[in-house]
Each structure stands twice: as C-alpha cells, then as structure tokens.
Amino acid sequence: MRSWVESANDPQGDFPLANLPYGVFSREADEPRCGAAIGDMIVDLAVLEGVGLLAAGAGAPVFASGRLNPFMARGPAVWNSVRGRLTELLAEGGDRAVRDNRDLRARALSPMTACRMHLPFEVSGFTDFYSSRHHAFNVGSMFRGPENALPPNWLSIPIAYNGRASTVVVSGTGIHRPLGQMKPHGSDEPVFGPSRRLDFELELGAVVGVPNRMGQPVTVAEADSMIFGYVLLNDWSARDIQAWEYQPLGPFQAKAFATSIGPWVVTKAALEPFRVPTPPRERPLLPYLREPGPMLYDIRLEVLLQPAGAPAATTISRTNYREMYFSAAQQLCHHAVGGCLMRTGDLLGSGTISGPTRDSRGSLLELSWGGREPLRLDTGETRSFLEDGDTVTLVGRAQADGCRIGFGECTGTILPAVVEPDW
C-alpha cells in the first residue's frame, strides 16, 4: 500500500506505510511527544489526537506525554485501532483530512532531520536473556571448552539476569568507558581503572505493553499478546570487569553503565508477516514453555563499526533474529511463571544474537575470539575490543517481496573514561 508521503514509498527505506513504528521526538523547543515514522518524516500523534483525528481508545489523551507507556498500557485492541486509523490517514487514497489541510499537515509532519529522538518509553525493568544458541556456545567454548560449552540448564530455561533499567539510553547517547575493578591475567591482586575490554552486544529488545497480575503466571500465547513491539538493543559490556565480578551472582557493574536502544519501537503488527518458528528443540521443553505457533521473526541484523575520523563504517557482523533458541514470548512466559509482576515498559533483551558463522557473531568477544584473533576493519586498523572514539551502529530490517520493515539504527560512540574522584 502506497502513502501520499512520497518518501515512504522508497523500497530501500526503513519506514513504509506497512511499518509505522512508534517513538518519542521533539522539534526545536517543543516538549517531547509521541510520533510514528513514515518515510523520512515523523507524524506527530499528539497533534492528530489534539484535533480529534486519532484516539487511543476512550480514555484520556496519551500521545502528548513524553513516553509511550500510557499508549502501550491500553492494550492490543487500542494498538490495532490506532494503527488502522494512522494507515487510513497516511495511505494514498485514504482519509484526506491531513493530506488536504496544509496547516495541519505542516504541524503534524516533521522531517526526521529536524527532530531529536528521546528514549521511547520509560523502562520499568530491564531483563537481559542469553537465548542465542551460537552465542552461548561460543562464550562457553572460550571459557570452558566446546565439550562443556552449554550449561546443563541452557536447553531447558531461557536463562536471564536482571539488568539495570536506570541506564537504558536512546541511540545517539555517548557512552563513557566505565571504571571498575578487574583482575589482570597473571596478577594476584585486582586493580581499578578504565575497562580495557569494552564490547558491544547485538540484541533485539521486546517491549512489554500489557502487565500481568503479580502472582499470576501467563502462558506463552498470553505472553506474546502482552508484547507491544521490538527495538534494537546494544548491551554494552566491559569484559574485564565481568570476568572478575560475575561469579557467583552474575554480571553487575560490567553491564550497569549503559544499554542503548533504538528510537523506534517496531510493532508486532508490522512484523506479523515475518513470523518464523524457533529452531528444532535439542531437548524437549517442559509444557509451559511450548509455543502454540511461530513466535520468532525473520529480522536481518547488522553491526557497523567506525573508528573516530574514519571515512566510513565497516560492517563487522551480519546475522538474523531467527537464530534465537527461545522467542521473546517464551522468555516473558518464563519471567512471569513464578509470579513475577511484569509491567508496562519492561524491556527484555534477547541476549546477544550470534549466527553459526564467524561473520555472524554478535559481539567483539566472539568476533575476535576473546581478543586472540583481532578483527580487520576496512580502514586497515584492527580491533579486539572498542577504542575511544569508535562508533557502533546496529541496524535491522525484515524484508520480503519489496517491502522492508526497518528498525532505523541504534548507535553510540565510546567516550573516554571520566576523571576519577579523589578517593
């Protein structure tokens, strides 16, 4: 279906009419408000809501707030009606209320280049999973050898840890190299200082729209219906801090300094044509984790790395979300199964998404095999881990029959460590 917003009809563009991802933006001195991407423009949903052309159900207005949470909390029927109405307003041959009103059109549509993107939703909780078979195998092989690579529970549980919600930031935010405690190889004593093994992790985040009730488990099908959409996610990781701290209670400061997410939440509705089943089970799942249908998505993902001053970025990884062993619906079901309350705005990281080949690994730890096989960039430089000034960009798209559902990009540049306080 074509849009009268011409740039939305570009087959190489991320944001056709079939996508309509949601985000939070501001233009000049305006307060942040909710928007949807269409071509190279952003539709101001608060403006459309304000003039009565768009309603998120029967309650109070939701789009003028600087976060998607109130809209997400309204649930699937409202998500569908808003998507339907937006499509109508933006389609060629649809409702001409915006198209034919020059003043309204100017207020309701802003060029992306004139807008600043904000964190799209308030992150209530951030949970990071570990559900890529190839990633778990690669990391396990490095630390325990290929025979013991997968922990005994791995094929039965979508393994996860609670991450830090307060430091989830939107794409474009600079990332200071973290300070922390490490124990250098061969040293008897820990040292303190800037991480020397700073890494990215290519992930997709599932965003919870509808809460459950505390104490009430949900099925995989119910979990799927609670998910509002998906975002690109970079789980920045300090491998040297992680190695020293993570036994026995898991990663903590190695991951706490920052997690970047893309500005656009791509809805489940837009991804619907790209549903695929999870890979064959290597061990039968307990009944509560079995999927009633395909709940993973065919989403191509890439990582680009650009050193400071380099003329262009090098694509250092190409993989696909369909490589995951567990879907987000399975992850969310497991998360709630003990009675844990899941809330609007909870963010579930997929875990690093690695494919079976060397160039489809989703972290530098794997790409450089623990630093032993540095990666060569197009500039001729090599990388084992990230240097100050490096920019890491994640991109993603689902694509078929000339239609692309894109995620935009999730980017971040490494800044030097801050000056230490006078301890």
Place this chain on the structure above:
Amino acid sequence: MRSWVESANDPQGDFPLANLPYGVFSREADEPRCGAAIGDMIVDLAVLEGVGLLAAGAGAPVFASGRLNPFMARGPAVWNSVRGRLTELLAEGGDRAVRDNRDLRARALSPMTACRMHLPFEVSGFTDFYSSRHHAFNVGSMFRGPENALPPNWLSIPIAYNGRASTVVVSGTGIHRPLGQMKPHGSDEPVFGPSRRLDFELELGAVVGVPNRMGQPVTVAEADSMIFGYVLLNDWSARDIQAWEYQPLGPFQAKAFATSIGPWVVTKAALEPFRVPTPPRERPLLPYLREPGPMLYDIRLEVLLQPAGAPAATTISRTNYREMYFSAAQQLCHHAVGGCLMRTGDLLGSGTISGPTRDSRGSLLELSWGGREPLRLDTGETRSFLEDGDTVTLVGRAQADGCRIGFGECTGTILPAVVEPDW
C-alpha cells in the same frame, strides 16, 4: 527527650521521639499519605504540611503523595529541617501548635491500629548484595566445601546482583509459593511445579534518597550522604529453583516472585549514635572502597517463625547488622563506580545477615544446613524450609542507654501456590 505523645516514652517501644521513621499509611477511605511513627501513633505529615506547620524546603508540597520519593529527593538539608521541626512539634515542652489544638491533634495523629501501611516508597531499582562474611562462608561451604567457601573476588568486591523491583511489597502482604523449574536430586530431567525449598533471607535495605549523575562515580562518603535511611528486608528465595537456574548468570526466578520490606524507613539521623566500623579487613581494599569513618550500624535483628495455628512464634535467629563485611555506603559507591545512575527510591539489600554462631544465621538454608539438620520450633514441629501457612517476621532495633530505635516488623505469610494455567 520526652514526647507529649505518652506512648513514645515507653523504653520498650520501637518509636520514641528520637526515632521518627517515615512511612506511608491510610486511614479508612483516605488516600495514602506520608507519616511518621511516634509511640503507638502515626503523625500525618500531609496534614501538618497542609496547615503550614511543616515544610519540606521551599518547593511544592511532598507529603500528600502516596510515596516518600518526592521528600527523599529533596536531600539531606531538608531531611534535617523536617526532622528538627517534627521533633519540636512532638517534644514535651516544645512547640504546642499541635498539642494544644484538639481538632488538629485529632486530624494529625492516628492510632497505628486504625491505619493500613503501604509500600513506603516507589522502588526505582532493587539491588541485592551478598556482603555478610558468615553467610557467604556458610553457603559456600555447603556447595564447595569450607576451603573454597569464599569466591576469589569476595573480599575485594561488594558482590551483588540486580533484583526485581516490581515485586517489592510491604510487610503483611501474603506470599504465594512460587512455581518454577527445578531439577530434583538424582533426576536427569528438570520438572515444573511449586518450590519445595522455600526460604526467607534476613536483610536490611538501604534506601537511596539523592541520585548521582549518570556516568559520574561517587566516593564512599558521598554515597553515605545519598542514603536516606534503612528498612527491614526479607528476600524470599526458592532454593530449588535457584540451584537449577543460577549458573551462569545468577539468581533470577528464585528471587523474582516477592521481596518484603518493613513499612518504616528509619533515618540515618536516628541511627547516628549507633554507627560502628566494619570488621577488620582480611585483604586490603582498593582505595575507592575505603571508608572515611564508621558506616555500619549496631542493629540487633531477629527472625520469628510461626506455623499456621501455632499459639506463638519461635525466635529462630538473633544476629546484628554490624556483622556485615561491607557497609551500604561501600555497596552504593561500588554500584555507581562504573557510571551507573542511582535514583531516588533505589533499594540496596545488604545480603543475608548471618552471625558467627549457629543461632545467628539469617536463612533457613543455613539454619537447617541445606535441610540436613531440621530446626526444632517451640511447638515441637521441625522446619527445613517454609510450609504453607508459616509466618516469618523480622524485627530490628538499635538500643543503648534506655533508648531504642526500632524498625517495627517485616512480616509475611506463605500462601499455597496458585493454580497453574492450562499450558
């Protein structure tokens, strides 16, 4: 100093004028508002603020909101002025504005027995530490033997994991036995069902009042000044779920179903006379973790267990917060050292507080030594882990020279597991 609220002068009471802990309460159909405990009464801070007798600095009113966060965010100068003013209004021989106004007195003071307590603050993040030397040694001994009990990093890092903020509940909330995945001893396959090894953990929680800036580490002294106060905390734990899930990324569903906290946040000001140094270091700390002065507190803690229908509770553990190896200020400093943003309402669990003797252990796992040495209750019954209907109550108090600074109690009763959905 005596109060004209007579019950506050009882030397066996938790809430003398020198304490004045903060909480959130409601009376009959009223909305929850902030209060302070005095004797067996609660002072309604919203009422005092409303009539102009109490001000939390120069900004908008803070006490009518159903959470302490706005007040906590105001910082130490406001905390001190509010405490000073409340003391003046409640002291014998102080300001008689409340005491001598019968109508105001009736509105501003409610008997605790007529009030319902709520979660005292919105929990922004919940982090659970592992900083009791004896607890870490006991647990490590059970799993790895006494020679390898402490992990290599333990004496250098206040080890912690991120917990689940959404399921922190106030004392008195019933706790459903969680469902989850476990691998029974001797079985090759995991099973799913209600936890059979349900436990409590006796902890103290530090409550962050003042945020840092993201990316900016803080010193131990600064961390101490960011802390608003302390609450009793019970980190309910499903040991069988934990044993099967926790490698390699730490506890997750074993702890996600519920964490109980006491209704009263005891301020740092009230605890000031009870400051004590941390125990001698067994290995020198890196400079950033060194304390400029005593930052632990002498707080006696007890655990009581009462089976359903039993005439009275059995005291099953007596220990002291001064047993901790790391203070909350050290924990908070470590938490922020990599640049992690700490926010108003962040809750830092101390970790299970165990003393050196058998009867000072802070969990059933330790008290029954993994279930091998069941505990005998006063009723003649035994317990390895918690049964449905058991009520666990934590109490705490700092005490010297006839003055007691009490925490009230943190209690919870185990409810049967919920009926499973039709998977």
